[in-house]
Amino acid sequence: MEAVGTIEIRVQGFRGSEDISPQNYDIAELRDTLSRVEGLLFPFGTRNRPMVTYEMKEGSVRHIFRTSMQYALMLGAVLSKVQQTGSLDFLEINTAKAIEAFQEEATRKNLQWEISTSAVSDASLLISQDTHFARSENSLSQADFYFYGKITTMGGKNQGKIHIDTEEFGNLTITSSKQELENLEENYLYHILGIQASGLQNPQTGEIDRGSLVFKEFMNYSSNYNETYLNKLIAKARKSWSDVHDVDKWVSDIRGYSNA
Amino acid sequence: MPDPIIRAFADTSFLIRLLNEGDSLHGQAKDYFQYILGHSGIIFCSTIAIAEYCVKGTIDELPS
Numbered sequence: 521m522e523a524v525g526t527i528e529i530r531v532q533g534f535r536g537s538e539d540i541s542p543q544n545y546d547i548a549e550l551r552d553t554l555s556r557v558e559g560l561l562f563p564f565g566t567r568n569r570p571m572v573t574y575e576m577k578e579g580s581v582r583h584i585f586r587t588s589m590q591y592a593l594m595l596g597a598v599l600s601k602v603q604q605t606g607s608l609d610f611l612e613i614n615t616a617k618a619i620e621a622f623q624e625e626a627t628r629k630n631l632q633w634e635i636s637t638s639a640v641s642d643a644s645l646l647i648s649q650d651t652h653f654a655r656s657e658n659s660l661s662q663a664d665f666y667f668y669g670k671i672t673t674m675g676g677k678n679q680g681k682i683h684i685d686t687e688e689f690g691n692l693t694i695t696s697s698k699q700e701l702e703n704l705e706e707n708y709l710y711h712i713l714g715i716q717a718s719g720l721q722n723p724q725t726g727e728i729d730r731g732s733l734v735f736k737e738f739m740n741y742s743s744n745y746n747e748t749y750l751n752k753l754i755a756k757a758r759k760s761w762s763d764v765h766d767v768d769k770w771v772s773d774i775r776g777y778s779n780a
Numbered sequence: 781m782p783d784p785i786i787r788a789f790a791d792t793s794f795l796i797r798l799l800n801e802g803d804s805l806h807g808q809a810k811d812y813f814q815y816i817l818g819h820s821g822i823i824f825c826s827t828i829a830i831a832e833y834c835v836k837g838t839i840d841e842l843p844s
Binding site: 668669687712744745747749750753754756757758760761762764765767768770771774775 | 785787792793796797798799800801802803810813814817818820822832835836837838840841842843
């Protein structure tokens with residue numbers, strides 16, 4: 521079996537009275553298509569992704585991508601499932617967004633997209649004015665998140681952006697107001713911090729919509745060990761725990777295990 | 781490549797042992813706490829563990 525898989529995205533339609541073709545295909549449309557392909561193939565982020573090569577062919581416009589067979593197989597499975605169910609609710613957010621973007625453009629410009637892969641012969645997805653690929657409105661819920669990591673950049677000309685490099689989620693971009701950043705009393709750049717943010721999350725998969733994150737506050741998080749601070753807490757807690765001599769039994773009791 | 785961040789989960793027993801100097805494992809709990817924070821680690825704690833701690837203790841006794 522070949523180690524390289526091919527993904528073809530064919531677009532058909534008209535540009536005025538002419539068929540759409542590479543000769544009348546705008547670079548902005550090409551850019552949109554390329555960014556959607558990253559969402560389709562690499563929904564968990566593009567860090568460490570394999571190489572993807574690109575070629576445009578006639579007929580009307582055929583976008584040909586070549587990449588690792590494993591990713592082509594994964595996309596084939598996704599296309600088959602979407603084709604069978606007509607639903608995007610089970611997909612990772614970036615994959616669902618990419619298909620929704622194709623659907624939106626198909627509806628707006630009366631185009632027909634056909635996405636297929638050489639890795640799975642009968643897997644292809646047709647998107648046109650007659651299809652309605654979109655997530656259910658209730659597939660995302662508002663939620664609060666706590667992220668811990670290093671602040672790598674802060675600022676922005678028109679809107680405040682905070683970039684935090686986390687071990688769990690990679691790099692995250694969190695939107696804030698410029699005023700919130702102006703009012704910070706300390707410089708947090710390159711500090712390891714916690715951030716509380718709100719955003720959208722798929723309650724079924726747990727996946728976070730990374731584009732929806734809005735800053736709430738920096739967490740008063742310090743990873744330094746402070747003996748004085750800890751001793752103050754111990755002194756404060758003395759009264760609470762002085763009569764507890766067997767912690768395991770006490771915890772079992774409040775959990776109701778001792779009566780089981 | 782940077783060293784991975786140490787991440788640990790503190791359950792109810794750990795919090796009590798850390799803050800109760802009369803507990804037989806208080807010293808060990810404190811050592812773990814010092815080691816993790818001393819290596820820029822992160823200690824997570826669930827709301828259930830905090831709720832259990834607050835059956836007898838108070839929330840302002842917990843490290844923040």
